[in-house]
Amino acid sequence: MSPLPSPSAANLSWLNGAALYQIYPLSFRDRGGDGWGDLDGVIEGLEYVAALGVDGVWISPFYPSPRTDFGYDVADHRAVDPRMGNLAVFDRLIERAHALGLKVLVDLVCGHTSNAHSWFVDSRRSRDGEKADWYVWADAKPDGTAPNNWLSVFGGAAWTWEPRRRQYYLHHFLSSQPALNLHHPAVMDALCETAEFWMARGVDGFRIDAVDFFAHDPQLRSNPAAVWRDPEPPLKPFALQQHVYDMMHPAIAGILSRLRETVERHPGRVLLGELSSQPGAGQRIAAYCTPQGLHAAYTLSLAKQPFSAKRFAQALGTAGRPDSICWSLSNHDVERAASRWLPAGADPQSFNALLAMLAAALPGTVCLYQGEELALPNAALEQHQLRDPFGITYWPDFQGRDGSRTPMPWRAAEPNAGFTIAEPWLPVPDAHFDLAVDRQDRTAGSPLAVWRAALSLRRDLQAxxxxxxxxxxxxxxxxxxxxxxxxxxxxxxxxxxxxxxxxxxxxxxxxxxxxxxxxxxxxxxxxxxxxxxxxxxxxxxxxxxxxxxx
Missing domain, CATH: 2.60.40.1180 (Golgi alpha-mannosidase II)
Incomplete structure (x- = not known):
């Protein structure tokens, strides 16, 4: 078999060959004593992260937010949630990370905001305001129903009625996350200015959230039905449509080009995109990762499939240039790999070693999710412990994302495994105490030791x-x-x-x-x-x- 396509020099960046570590700050470390992680906690944990041998961190949202979607419902793109710190603390975080040799990526949530964002408050006030067209609004059908049949990923219609405007607004996720109109020049100006704001504070790039939802059919045509052959209906009605009109529109390329122009003015800054699990994700990675678009991208389609040689071979072969792939084997949106993929009856430590070496050997970028290096299993939570609206809606058949978001265990002998002195926002599972950092840190052959060794091998072998x-x-x-x-x-x-x-x-x-x-x-x-x-x-x-x- 001939080699896969070579990297394009015009699109190469420090991401090629890099290992990233995703920090979900709400669950990483709490220094404020309120049970929620914060930026001071991130700073305190950076030395541990650097010792893993990674090249950079991706820090999930820390912006002001009502936390209906735990940070991805952004209420102010250019500030720090007061419960997590302030801009001065963020500046210290950047300074400390760079001193340790770590690059820093932060989330740039372009496709939607919180309904508490000042932009949306202004937009919903009337059809004539300055920001009236900053979001996706549409009139009702003559019978008062929604403009079309589009569905939210989280269930139900993708449209919510706003009585102030007598119109529906679009939301691909929660109704509290209205979709921005990225075709509006002023919206793109504001987002690019936001990128400039954070780059001026020293960030090395952005993880771009939910890229496939950036643009849709301007005619708002209804999606056709999907072919569903299973006698049982799907848990989530989103699977009953072919998503040909509500997402993945060709106009996304132009939006990414505008973002790329912005970061290109700052040498060394990068764009890492998140793509959906819809069919053809590999081809979309190839289409979006160009000298005019993203530097690299990942999709959770692989993580949502069975663990097999065939699946990984397909992923390696369908994304164009392998250097454009970011391999996210676990993250805050899916069950942890240590539970999701572990073969029945297999030794968890052997599986962890396999996963660590597989990540170390794959091309492009690899991204570890906090706790993955500890081989943390997914937490099994009771219904009353859930926070994720996705999981609450679909309980008990789908338990949502909380099981992968429980606090990082630092010290086995301390309450809440050293995460906080208060009641944590999600519980620390009993099984995680014995896997705490201090238990593994100096233990030969521990999952943590194996990941450190695998990442060291990746650094030492240029191939x-x-x-x-x-x-x-x-x-x-x-x-x-x-x-x-x-x-x-x-x-x-x-x-x-x-x-x-x-x-x-x-x-x-x-x-x-x-x-x-x-x-x-x-x-x-x-x-x-x-x-x-x-x-x-x-x-x-x-x-x-x-x-x-x-």
């Missing part, structure tokens, strides 16, 4: 960090690919199931095995007696240097 990708293959439970730069050519093989497998080297000779971090007691792959086959134990990894062809 893993920025090399080309070739020979991507899947054979049953085995995923394999080659990474190469200069004269170094590496072979990576992953047995992604809890049973042994064999990998045929197929003319590659006998690779020089390189040491990789493993779980305590785990078996290493071995060369079979024929010299042409690798015997791969369950959930094992082989990394080897291939000899140059003679």
């Amino acid at each position: 893993l960090r920025t090399g080309t990708v070739a020979a991507v293959e899947e054979h049953g439970d085995l995923l394999s690919f080659e990474r190469a730069t200069g004269e170094e050519r590496l072979l990576a093989v992953f047995n992604m199931a809890d049973r042994p497998a064999e990998f045929a080297l197929r003319g590659r000779g006998e690779p020089e095995a390189l040491p990789v971090p493993r779980a305590p007691g785990a078996l290493s792959p071995e060369l079979a007696a024929d010299g042409r086959t690798l015997v791969m134990p369950p959930l094992s990894v082989f990394l080897g240097r291939l000899r140059p062809a003679s």
Whole structure:
């Protein structure tokens, strides 16, 4: 198989080969003593993050917010929520991160705001105000119903009636998150000025939220029905439509171009986009990640599918340039990988080691979610403990996102695992105490030690960090690919199931095995007696240097 497309020099950035660490500040560390994480807590934890060996952090929203969607309902794009600090604290955060060698990305939420934002308060007041057209408004049908059949991701119609204007407004998520009209020049001006505001304070780039929802059909045509073959209806009606008109409109490219022009005025700044899980996500990564668009993008479509060699091989092969992919294996919107993907009956530590090495070997950017390096399982919460409106609506069949958002466990012997001295906004699960940072920090073979070693290997081997990708293959439970730069050519093989497998080297000779971090007691792959086959134990990894062809 020929190598996958080479990186475009015009779109390369420090993100290529970088490892990021996502901090969800509400759950990272509480220094204010109110049970919610804050920016002082982030500052206190940065030394720990830097010691992991990552290149930068992505900090989820800390802006003023009613917290109906826990920060993604932004009420002021250019301030810090007083409960989390202030701009002076944020400036100290930037200074500390940069002193530790960490880049900082912050969320730029462009597609919607909170209904408490001053922009929306002005827009809903009348049809003639200065910001009247800053949001997506539409008249009712003659019978008073919504303009079309579009649905919210969180359930129900994507339109809410606003009596002050006698019109409906669009919201792709909660009704408290009205959609901005990104076709309006003044709206884009305001968002680009917001980007300038944060870059002036030293941020190194932006994680761009929900890119696929930036633009829609201007004629507001209704979506066609999806083909649903399951006898049971889906839990979420959003799945019953083909989303051809309410999202993923070609105009998104122009919006991204405007944002790119803004960051290009500040050398070294980058744009990392979040794409939806709708079909064709890989192709959209390729379409959006250009010298006129995003530097890199991720989608949760992979995280929402079964853990398999086939799925990863497909993801590697469908996104155009692999350097444009950001691999987010867990984050605040999905169940933690340690629970979601763990094969039934498998050893959690062996699975963690496999996941760490897989992340270290993948091209492009890898993003760890806080606690992933501790192998935290998803928290199982009771109904009364839920905060996420998504989970509350669909309980008990879908428990929402709270299970991946519980507080970071720092010290096992302290109340709330050292996260806070107060009642935490989400409980710390009992299972997380024994996985706390202080329990793992100096324990050989712990999940934390394995992740540190895997990230160190990624830094030390240039072929893993920025090399080309070739020979991507899947054979049953085995995923394999080659990474190469200069004269170094590496072979990576992953047995992604809890049973042994064999990998045929197929003319590659006998690779020089390189040491990789493993779980305590785990078996290493071995060369079979024929010299042409690798015997791969369950959930094992082989990394080897291939000899140059003679």
